[in-house]
Amino acid sequence: MTHSRPTKARSTLVITAACIGNFLEFYNFMAFAFFAPMIARAFFPGENWLMQLFYALMTFAVGFVLRPVGAFVMERYSRREGRKASLMVTFLLMAIGSLLLAATPPAASIGLLAPLLIVVARMLQGFSDGGEVGPATALIFDAAPERMGGMLGSLQYMTQLLGSLVAVVIGLALSELLSHDALYSWGWRVPFVLGLLIVPVGLVLRRLAFSDEGAQVLDRQVPLSASTPHEKAALRQAVFFVFIGIMCGTISTYLRNFGVSYAVTVLGLSPSISMMGMVAGLTAGLVGILIGIRIATRQSDARAIVVSVGLLNAVLSVPLYYYAIHVPGLGSQLALNVTMFLLSSITAVGLWQAMLDALPTGARSSLFGVIYALAVSTFGGMTQPATAWLIAKTHDPMTPAYMMAFVLPAGLLVYLRLHTLARRNVEHVNPEEIARALMAE
Numbered sequence: 001m002t003h004s005r006p007t008k009a010r011s012t013l014v015i016t017a018a019c020i021g022n023f024l025e026f027y028n029f030m031a032f033a034f035f036a037p038m039i040a041r042a043f044f045p046g047e048n049w050l051m052q053l054f055y056a057l058m059t060f061a062v063g064f065v066l067r068p069v070g071a072f073v074m075e076r077y078s079r080r081e082g083r084k085a086s087l088m089v090t091f092l093l094m095a096i097g098s099l100l101l102a103a104t105p106p107a108a109s110i111g112l113l114a115p116l117l118i119v120v121a122r123m124l125q126g127f128s129d130g131g132e133v134g135p136a137t138a139l140i141f142d143a144a145p146e147r148m149g150g151m152l153g154s155l156q157y158m159t160q161l162l163g164s165l166v167a168v169v170i171g172l173a174l175s176e177l178l179s180h181d182a183l184y185s186w187g188w189r190v191p192f193v194l195g196l197l198i199v200p201v202g203l204v205l206r207r208l209a210f211s212d213e214g215a216q217v218l219d220r221q222v223p224l225s226a227s228t229p230h231e232k233a234a235l236r237q238a239v240f241f242v243f244i245g246i247m248c249g250t251i252s253t254y255l256r257n258f259g260v261s262y263a264v265t266v267l268g269l270s271p272s273i274s275m276m277g278m279v280a281g282l283t284a285g286l287v288g289i290l291i292g293i294r295i296a297t298r299q300s301d302a303r304a305i306v307v308s309v310g311l312l313n314a315v316l317s318v319p320l321y322y323y324a325i326h327v328p329g330l331g332s333q334l335a336l337n338v339t340m341f342l343l344s345s346i347t348a349v350g351l352w353q354a355m356l357d358a359l360p361t362g363a364r365s366s367l368f369g370v371i372y373a374l375a376v377s378t379f380g381g382m383t384q385p386a387t388a389w390l391i392a393k394t395h396d397p398m399t400p401a402y403m404m405a406f407v408l409p410a411g412l413l414v415y416l417r418l419h420t421l422a423r424r425n426v427e428h429v430n431p432e433e434i435a436r437a438l439m440a441e
Contacts, residue, residue, distance in 0.1 A: 031195065055115075158289045
């Protein structure tokens with residue numbers, strides 16, 4: 001029995017099918033984050049607006065608790081039933097979470113049951129996202145052209161930005177078309193209803209992606225093998241630095257995505273202006289990803305460029321936040337968001353490539369998914385509520401700037417170490433080798 005390698009068209013379909021789940025996850029997550037002030041009003045009524053936001057963001061964070069559980073459970077399920085089955089289940093769970101968010105009545109109607117249902121919805125989303133990342137990222141890596149898997153793994157980050165951009169564009173349109181009362185009473189539900197429309201498309205794409213023999217080999221995973229002391233030590237080191245790399249990237253990502261809530265609740269700007277700034281920032285982030293991929297394809301060693309851009313981002317973060325605080329308005333929001341997202345996205349390609357290339361083939365689904373879920377659940381989920389709490393307690397709106405100025409250089413140090421580990425990891429397994437390994441089991 002032989003396994004043919006997927007064609008270029010089939011590989012493109014497989015990668016698209018893998019990315020669409022990540023798009024929907026971050027569309028839903030960021031819709032919640034962007035509309036957190038409205039969700040807070042609906043489900044956490046009270047007199048202190050900043051504490052209302054804190055409770056809403058804590059609900060947002062609850063979903064992150066289930067990510068490691070989802071990663072562990074769905075990784076085992078994926079090994080037993082295949083990546084296709086796993087990715088279909090996680091996609092359906094996303095849809096159920098969105099439906100709950102869209103359909104739950106406000107606390108004024110059903111009392112305590114309302115926030116409880118929202119917590120359940122976020123837990124379903126967290127479980128599905130944790131189970132999605134590992135198989136989807138490994139699938140992109142294995143379907144990519146030879147030695148381009150790590151680079152194209154950054155498409156996961158691109159779909160995060162794209163999902164966030166679509167969510168905030170819809171939010172901007174709603175803020176322009178609806179009155180303040182309508183936006184706060186029911187308008188915030190519209191993005192979650194619209195998100196359900198992509199579910200049938202995603203299910204069809206994922207079914208088609210594995211419909212021929214050439215793609216069947218990508219449905220299974222190569223077992224992780226680290227038998228010698230040297231291999232085990234290298235694996236432990238890679239796991240540690242990938243965790244720290246994801247941690248740094250996650251904190252900076254959620255600080256940037258905190259922008260709308262920050263501008264509305266801390267700076268007192270309108271939702272319209274706040275979302276305009278975020279739209280510009282996310283668009284710049286997509287451009288930055290394309291720039292980063294171009295740099296990676298043109299430069300055999302892009303460390304100097306990545307580090308320079310990363311340090312520039314860290315240096316500019318403090319004056320840009322200072323400008324946004326002392327000259328609040330569309331201009332300062334554009335300057336802050338465009339700069340932060342553009343420069344961070346350029347460096348994100350290098351970080352994703354280094355992380356994925358540093359892990360051996362069999363670890364990209366099992367270990368990466370669990371590492372990603374643990375790092376994001378520990379630090380990503382708490383970044384926004386912790387930032388809101390610190391601002392409330394210290395009365396210092398510069399808090400996000402100080403956090404950004406610290407975490408960005410730390411991420412660059414991790415990137416340099418991961419780059420070294422990636423160069424040492426000479427294990428590059430193509431689909432034919434994967435097929436032979438699976439047939440030998």
